[in-house]
Amino acid sequence: MNSGYLHLSGPLADELIDAAGLRDIRNKVDRGERLDFADGVRLTECRALAAVGLLAHRVRTARHGRRTYYNINQHVNYTNICKYSCKFCAFAAKEGEPRAYLMTGEDVERKVREKLDQPITEVHMVAGIHPTMGYDYYLDVVRGAKRGRPDIHVKAFTMVEIEHMLAISGKSEAEVFADLREAGLGSCPGGGAEVLVDRVHRAVFRDKMGPDRWLATARKVQQNGFKMNATMLYGHIERPEERIEHLIKLRDLQDECGNFMAFIPLAFWPYHTDLENYGHVTTGHLDLRMIAISRLMLDNFDHIKAYWIMLTPSSAQTALAFGANDIDGTVTEEKITHDAGTTAPEVMSVADLHHLIREAGFVPIRRTTTYQDIEVFEDATAGA
Numbered sequence: 001m002n003s004g005y006l007h008l009s010g011p012l013a014d015e016l017i018d019a020a021g022l023r024d025i026r027n028k029v030d031r032g033e034r035l036d037f038a039d040g041v042r043l044t045e046c047r048a049l050a051a052v053g054l055l056a057h058r059v060r061t062a063r064h065g066r067r068t069y070y071n072i073n074q075h076v077n078y079t080n081i082c083k084y085s086c087k088f089c090a091f092a093a094k095e096g097e098p099r100a101y102l103m104t105g106e107d108v109e110r111k112v113r114e115k116l117d118q119p120i121t122e123v124h125m126v127a128g129i130h131p132t133m134g135y136d137y138y139l140d141v142v143r144g145a146k147r148g149r150p151d152i153h154v155k156a157f158t159m160v161e162i163e164h165m166l167a168i169s170g171k172s173e174a175e176v177f178a179d180l181r182e183a184g185l186g187s188c189p190g191g192g193a194e195v196l197v198d199r200v201h202r203a204v205f206r207d208k209m210g211p212d213r214w215l216a217t218a219r220k221v222q223q224n225g226f227k228m229n230a231t232m233l234y235g236h237i238e239r240p241e242e243r244i245e246h247l248i249k250l251r252d253l254q255d256e257c258g259n260f261m262a263f264i265p266l267a268f269w270p271y272h273t274d275l276e277n278y279g280h281v282t283t284g285h286l287d288l289r290m291i292a293i294s295r296l297m298l299d300n301f302d303h304i305k306a307y308w309i310m311l312t313p314s315s316a317q318t319a320l321a322f323g324a325n326d327i328d329g330t331v332t333e334e335k336i337t338h339d340a341g342t343t344a345p346e347v348m349s350v351a352d353l354h355h356l357i358r359e360a361g362f363v364p365i366r367r368t369t370t371y372q373d374i375e376v377f378e379d380a381t382a383g384a
């Protein structure tokens with residue numbers, strides 16, 4: 001592989017970035033200086049996608065070279081019954097609706113056992129906030145996954161679920177996290193933040209926790225020794241500068257606690273939601289800018305993930321050249337974004353993940369949930 005591809009540096013690349021009016025930001029990036037709010041807003045306003053992408057790709061390759069991560073994982077959305085009514089959500093149902101479902105710990109165990117023939121290392125579990133199920137229910141679903149596959153890493157619960165458990169448990173914060181650890185929780189996926197801005201919270205998810213409570217709960221998770229990811233649901237009513245506000249709030253919390261692993265920009269799919277007639281499906285241009293800007297702003301996050309379920313496989317592949325260094329995993333079965341109309345498939349084979357990564361010029365690395373290498377596929381014929 002041509003090393004020029006790796007760094008995309010030199011006078012021509014600099015000229016392109018400078019022509020987009022980003023010379024000062026390029027200088028900051030090259031010096032390893034942190035970008036500020038105004039820099040972020042300018043990047044969001046810049047439509048010279050190649051220039052923004054080049055900058056992000058420099059940061060990505062300086063950190064990771066051509067290494068691109070994926071994992072072999074399984075999603076289990078253990079209930080869609082939810083007491084909240086977020087306007088962007090097509091997944092939630094109320095008790096008694098025909099599409100409402102609730103899995104027990106035994107159901108989760110069965111679901112995980114169904115895939116024992118596959119080398120899955122992680123189960124990702126998030127769900128609605130059931131109005132009446134007690135604290136033990138949450139421990140049961142974690143235990144169910146561990147019974148089904150004792151060596152699996154359980155990555156479960158948005159900050160909304162964690163806050164709910166803390167509220168209903170009747171126990172101290174330390175006791176709840178000790179219970180979750182004992183049950184088998186390994187880490188948290190970090191969803192539920194949506195956009196960490198009060199205006200957006202009031203407008204589209206006012207009954208659910210807002211920015212301050214999400215950040216406070218994420219702080220508790222990390223201070224109690226769990227690693228987690230962070231997300232942002234973009235492409236609905238949020239303004240460009242609000243996306244930057246969100247990123248800076250996460251960056252500040254990472255400075256404080258340091259246990260965020262990856263940031264995952266989530267492209268909004270509007271179908272069957274209360275925002276269906278409000279706007280558009282996100283565009284390829286916005287998706288790639290969001291990946292690139294996230295890479296540039298989040299200088300203290302190791303990993304930026306292009307989640308192919310929401311981006312679609314082709315955009316996720318392209319995002320690898322715009323700052324992303326992770327493409328998520330095989331997923332196996334996904335409900336939340338499919339209820340909202342994503343055109344992505346529900347499962348991706350390892351061969352297809354390798355093809356996407358290699359075809360874009362990168363090296364597939366099969367990883368654990370916490371980003372340890374399981375296997376590096378340097379050889380273009382291995383595992384493909």
Ligand code: SF4
Nearest residue numbers: 082084086089092128
């Ligand atoms: S986004 Fe989560 S909390 Fe909001 S309605 Fe959907 S399942 Fe419930």
